Amino acid sequence: MLTLLKLFQSFVRALHSDGTPQQVAAGVALGAALGLTPLMSLHNLLIVALIFLLRVSVPGAILGWLIMLPVGFLLDPLFDAMGSALLINAGGLQPVWTAIYNTPVLSLSKVNNTVVLGSVVGWVALAFPIYFLARIGVRGYRATLGPRIERSRVVRAVRTTKLYNFYRMFQP
Amino acid sequence: MKRPRLLRWRAIVPLGVVIALLGLVWWLLLDRIVELGIEETGAVLVGARVDLESADVRLRDGTVALRGLQVANPNAPMQNLFEAEEIVADVRWRPLLEQKVVVDTVAVRGLQFGTAREESGALEHPHPQGGLVAREVSAWAEAARVPQFRLEALGQVLDIGAVDPDSLRTLGEARALAARADEVRATWDQALAALDPQPHIDSARALAQRLEETDLGGLNVLRGARLAGEVQRTLSDLRTVAEAVEALSLTAQASLVDLQGGLDGLVAARQADYAYAIGLLELPSLDTPDVSPAFFGDAAIAWVEPVLYWLRLAEQHLPPGLDPRRYRGPDRPRRAGTTVEFPDATSDPRFLLEYGELGLELGGEGVAAGAYLAQVTGLTSDPALYGKPLELVVQRTGAAVGPSDVAVRALLDHVEAPIVDSLAVRLAGIALPSLDLGGLGARLVMGRGTTDLRLARTGDALSATWSWHAPQANWERLPRTGSEEPGTEAAPIGMRERIDGLVWRTVSGLRDVRIEVGLSGAVQQPALSVRSNVGEAIAGSLRRELGREVASAERRVRAEVDALLSDELGRARRSVNGLEAQYRREIEATLAALDAVREQLERELPGGLRIP
Numbered sequence: 001m002l003t004l005l006k007l008f009q010s011f012v013r014a015l016h017s018d019g020t021p022q023q024v025a026a027g028v029a030l031g032a033a034l035g036l037t038p039l040m041s042l043h044n045l046l047i048v049a050l051i052f053l054l055r056v057s058v059p060g061a062i063l064g065w066l067i068m069l070p071v072g073f074l075l076d077p078l079f080d081a082m083g084s085a086l087l088i089n090a091g092g093l094q095p096v097w098t099a100i101y102n103t104p105v106l107s108l109s110k111v112n113n114t115v116v117l118g119s120v121v122g123w124v125a126l127a128f129p130i131y132f133l134a135r136i137g138v139r140g141y142r143a144t145l146g147p148r149i150e151r152s153r154v155v156r157a158v159r160t161t162k163l164y165n166f167y168r169m170f171q172p
Numbered sequence: 173m174k175r176p177r178l179l180r181w182r183a184i185v186p187l188g189v190v191i192a193l194l195g196l197v198w199w200l201l202l203d204r205i206v207e208l209g210i211e212e213t214g215a216v217l218v219g220a221r222v223d224l225e226s227a228d229v230r231l232r233d234g235t236v237a238l239r240g241l242q243v244a245n246p247n248a249p250m251q252n253l254f255e256a257e258e259i260v261a262d263v264r265w266r267p268l269l270e271q272k273v274v275v276d277t278v279a280v281r282g283l284q285f286g287t288a289r290e291e292s293g294a295l296e297h298p299h300p301q302g303g304l305v306a307r308e309v310s311a312w313a314e315a316a317r318v319p320q321f322r323l324e325a326l327g328q329v330l331d332i333g334a335v336d337p338d339s340l341r342t343l344g345e346a347r348a349l350a351a352r353a354d355e356v357r358a359t360w361d362q363a364l365a366a367l368d369p370q371p372h373i374d375s376a377r378a379l380a381q382r383l384e385e386t387d388l389g390g391l392n393v394l395r396g397a398r399l400a401g402e403v404q405r406t407l408s409d410l411r412t413v414a415e416a417v418e419a420l421s422l423t424a425q426a427s428l429v430d431l432q433g434g435l436d437g438l439v440a441a442r443q444a445d446y447a448y449a450i451g452l453l454e455l456p457s458l459d460t461p462d463v464s465p466a467f468f469g470d471a472a473i474a475w476v477e478p479v480l481y482w483l484r485l486a487e488q489h490l491p492p493g494l495d496p497r498r499y500r501g502p503d504r505p506r507r508a509g510t511t512v513e514f515p516d517a518t519s520d521p522r523f524l525l526e527y528g529e530l531g532l533e534l535g536g537e538g539v540a541a542g543a544y545l546a547q548v549t550g551l552t553s554d555p556a557l558y559g560k561p562l563e564l565v566v567q568r569t570g571a572a573v574g575p576s577d578v579a580v581r582a583l584l585d586h587v588e589a590p591i592v593d594s595l596a597v598r599l600a601g602i603a604l605p606s607l608d609l610g611g612l613g614a615r616l617v618m619g620r621g622t623t624d625l626r627l628a629r630t631g632d633a634l635s636a637t638w639s640w641h642a643p644q645a646n647w648e649r650l651p652r653t654g655s656e657e658p659g660t661e662a663a664p665i666g667m668r669e670r671i672d673g674l675v676w677r678t679v680s681g682l683r684d685v686r687i688e689v690g691l692s693g694a695v696q697q698p699a700l701s702v703r704s705n706v707g708e709a710i711a712g713s714l715r716r717e718l719g720r721e722v723a724s725a726e727r728r729v730r731a732e733v734d735a736l737l738s739d740e741l742g743r744a745r746r747s748v749n750g751l752e753a754q755y756r757r758e759i760e761a762t763l764a765a766l767d768a769v770r771e772q773l774e775r776e777l778p779g780g781l782r783i784p
Contacts, residue, residue, distance in 0.1 A: 038506045049191075052183045076507035087512045094496065094514065102519035104269035113501045115509030 019057040021142070025134035027051065027060025029127045034061075035068025036075070036126070037119040042109045064130070076115060079122050083114030086121065203227045206236065217489070218253065219303015220244035221293040236261045244293020245286075246303040247310055252289055257282025267520045274520050280530040283546075305484045308696070313477050316700045318469035335449045335729075337736050342441040346740040349434040353747035356427045357754065363420050369762050372413045376406050376769040383776035407773055414766045421759045428755060431748045438741060445737070449729050464687075464707030465700070471607050472689040472702045475638060483593065483629065483695065486562075492589045494556050521554035532566070544578065545569045561585035561592075577601060590631030597625040604642050612675050613650050616706070618642035618685060627691075634698050636691040645685040649676065678713040682706060 019027070033047045051061045072079075086093060100106050111117045149155055158164050198205070207227040214222030225240025238259040245251045261278040337343060379402065391399065465472070491497065494515045501508035513522060530546040546566045552558040566580035577600035585592040604618035621642035628635050682705070690701040714722075 038504060040504070049187060052187050053179055055177060055180050073506065080507055080509050083509060088496075088498070088510070097496075097512070098514040098516050101514040102270060102516040104266065107270040107272075110511075112513065113509050113511045115501060115507050118509075 019060065021135045021138040023055060024057040024060040024138045025131045026054070027057035028064035028067075028134040029131040030054075030056060031061030031064025031066075032068040032126065032130050033120075033123045034065040035070075036072040036079075036123045038110075038116055041116055042105075043111075043120060060134070064134075072119060075119070075122065079118030080114050081118065082121055083116070083118030086117055087112065087114055199231075202229050202231075210238065210241075214243060215295060218243055218246060219295070219298055219306055220246040220249060220253075221295060223293075231265065234263050234265055236263050242287075242289065242293075244289060246293075246306040249292040249294040250289050252285075252287045252293070254283060254285045255287050256280050256284075261525075270520065271522075272520045273523045275523075275525045276527070278525055278528040280528065283530050283532045285532075305488055306481060309477055309481045309484060312480070312697060313473045315697075316469075316473055318465040318702075335452060335733065335736070339448070340445045340733065340736060341448075342438055342445050342737050343740050345434070345438055345441050346737070346744040349431065349438065349744040350740070350747045352434065353431055353744070353751050356424075356431065357747075357751055359427075360420070360424060360754070360759070363423075364758060364762075367413065367416050367420070369413045369417060369766065372409055373762075373765050373769055376410055376773060379403065379406050380769060380772040380776050383773070403773055407770060410766055410770045410773075414763065414770070417759060417762050417766065421755075421763060424755050424759055428748075428752055431751065435745065435748055438744065442733070442737065442741075445733050446726075446730050449733050450726055463711040464704040465702040466611065467609050467707055467710075468607070468687055468689075468702050468704055469700070471605070472638075472687075472700060476636070476689060476691060476700070479595075479625070479627065479636070479638075480691075480695070480698070483627075483634075486584055486586070486593070487591065487695070489553060490551075490555055490562070490584065490586045492556060492586045492591050494554075515554050515557055517557065519557070521552040521557045523551075523553040524558060525551040531569070543569045546580075555584075555586035556588060559587060561587060591629070593627070593629040595625065595627040595636075597623070599623050604640060608650065610650065612679065612710070613672060614676065614679055615648040615650055616679075616685065617646040617648060619644050619646060621645075629695060632694050632696070634691055634693065634695040636698075638689040638691075640685075640687040640689075642685045643683070645683055647676075647680045647682070674713055674717050675710060678709050679706060682709060 030047055030051050034044055037044060050056075051058060087097060097112060100109070101112050109116075111120060203226070206229050207224050210224050210227065211222050221242075221244045223240070223242045223244075224238055226238075228237040228239075230236075238256075238261075240255075240257070241259060242255040243253045245253045258281045259278060260281075262276040264274040264276065267274045383399075383403070386399070388396070388399075494517060497513045497515075499511050499513070501511045515521070525548065528546075528548045528551065530548065532544040532546055544566050545568075546564060548562065548564045550558055550560045550562045552562070555561070562582075562584040564580070564582040564584075566578060568578040577598070579596070579598040581597075582595045583593070600622045601620055602623065604621040604623065606618060607616045609616060618640070619642055621640065621644075623638070623640050625638045626636065685704070685706055687702070687704040687706075690703075691698040692701070693699045
């Protein structure tokens with residue numbers, strides 16, 4: 001329940017934040033990496049650092065993570081197959097993997113695992129489509145639906161309730 | 173419009189602080205992380221719980237100290253494969269950045285094997301690949317187990333009813349043979365009916381008769397030519413029919429050879445059925461090679477099982493060559509996937525122990541109780557990268573119970589395929605185990621003696637001999653349970669008391685006991701052989717005393733099996749023999765008739781009427 005509430009908050013904050021649609025979309029694209037790839041990986045530490053260092057929307061990144069988390073689980077068989085194709089079946093790439101596997105720090109990235117490699121490649125391939133779709137979505141929302149929702153009696157009424165104050169307590 | 177800046181400069185310091193905090197937490201929890209890592213990795217490797225009391229990692233000194241390591245036995249969860257009081261390792265830190273562990277030296281103190289556990293070492297959720305080697309070796313041991321020698325069988329009533337006729341191979345084969353003979357007969361009948369040679373023979377005979385009665389000299393040219401043409405057509409017709417019958421004859425002969433082969437096969441099947449029926453009655457074989465495994469088979473398997481386990485484990489975890497290696501990925505909420513390792517000729521192995529000293533303590537009064545020092549060099553997961561074989565030398569450091577002479581040397585050369593392993597163990601003056609030989613109602617107390625193990629492995633081929641010599645063995649009688657008391661059933665083979673007395677007299681006089689266990693063949697499924705002077709002596713005595721009676725019992729079993737088989741065997745024989753007779757009666761007779769009438773026609777036809 002709390003996760004759903006937080007997902008909803010991230011969604012609302014991302015759409016209504018001061019960030020530009022590009023910043024929100026970039027946040028969603030970077031956050032997608034956390035959801036699509038196994039979380040406890042070295043590259044995700046880098047992604048988190050990038051989310052905080054680059055001027056991208058942090059709520060957008062959280063939104064991207066939470067949305068892509070179940071997608072990552074669903075796509076695991078595909079990522080496994082992609083990773084197998086690259087790690088095991090693509091003999092020509094073996095020198096690359098050998099170099100990565102035997103390079104300090106890089107070898108900690110665990111890209112020698114089929115699911116990690118497949119999901120990283122999958123995220124790289126999906127990052128730009130996710131960015132563009134998110135940017136279109138945020139722009140469209142802010143131009144049409146957003147102001148109307150902000151002005152709606154329901155939202156104004158909800159904002160005066162104690163339930164809204166409770167909701168604000170859990171804002172990220 | 174103002175373009176937003178790319179970086180959040182103000183975030184750098186907080187991010188740095190967060191990363192530093194994470195580093196601090198990692199450093200504070202490092203000991204626990206190492207502890208958990210060893211427990212989890214060990215459990216996957218062994219297939220049973222691995223418990224570690226504490227781990228102490230000192231990054232500045234490059235040392236790791238592990239205390240209270242217990243590795244449970246996957247086949248006996250209340251027992252440890254081994255436990256170590258303390259392990260102190262000097263670890264190089266740089267390879268750790270490549271997820272590799274290179275240990276310059278390690279000192280193991282208080283290493284003990286086969287100690288009891290306080291709680292079960294079985295895993296609640298075993299890793300699918302964990303303990304695979306242990307399971308395979310256990311499966312081999314189960315398959316290799318030899319039924320114990322049972323003197324009771326010598327005194328039992330022969331119960332032929334125990335032989336299920338349906339389980340006799342001969343019956344099935346005899347029925348199938350008779351059915352095949354019936355099929356062949358039907359095929360012949362059909363083929364002969366289709367050919368129907370009799371009208372052709374009759375017609376030719378009639379023509380021959382006409383020729384004989386005709387004055388050929390008085391025929392004019394036209395009639396003579398017509399008659400000659402008729403004769404040639406008939407001869408041609410006879411040749412065609414004869415060729416078809418000959419073809420049928422060839423097929424029939426092949427079928428007969430096949431069926432005769434089936435009859436010969438029934439003889440072999442009957443021999444197998446005799447062996448099966450005799451085996452059901454558990455009459456002991458008195459051939460020497462069979463008797464020793466029945467006495468010492470279980471002990472031999474218990475001795476060689478750990479050797480095979482460690483040998484197979486070394487094969488699995490110390491593979492030769494530099495090919496990429498695949499393992500199941502880590503357990504996590506996401507799919508595990510496959511982790512592939514890519515060894516590089518110029519880099520460090522994934523795991524390397526350059527030199528280790530292990531202080532072994534083998535407790536109790538068992539085979540090798542005592543204190544030892546083991547020195548191991550070149551233990552690595554990538555022997556091809558290390559380039560040298562693993563060497564293990566064990567020497568005695570002193571013990572009250574232990575052996576007076578110890579020589580253990582192992583060399584595992586896995587640098588390149590085929591892997592070559594050799595192991596030589598000689599322990600002299602050790603307390604050899606006592607063996608309960610329940611089947612004989614006696615315990616063999618081997619006392620002090622010598623054990624000698626020689627093992628050589630090249631690729632998959634294994635050859636090993638493990639000999640045990642007890643020059644001053646003693647024998648103790650085991651108390652008999654009520655059910656084992658000799659009964660008063662009818663028709664016993666020999667008297668139980670007599671057999672007991674005989675066996676006891678034979679073994680109790682044996683002071684010098686030698687047992688030799690052999691392993692040969694593929695390392696995954698080696699053949700086990702056991703020889704002993706005890707088995708030879710008992711077999712010799714029993715053969716002298718009971719050989720005639722056992723032979724008589726076996727004759728009775730054979731007679732009973734013959735009685736069960738006689739109907740079906742007779743039917744199969746009759747079918748095949750009947751078919752042979754039919755072949756001679758119908759096919760050979762037809763061919764003979766065709767030949768005879770053809771010859772008659774050619775004889776009756778004068779030269780003047782022959783058409784070239």
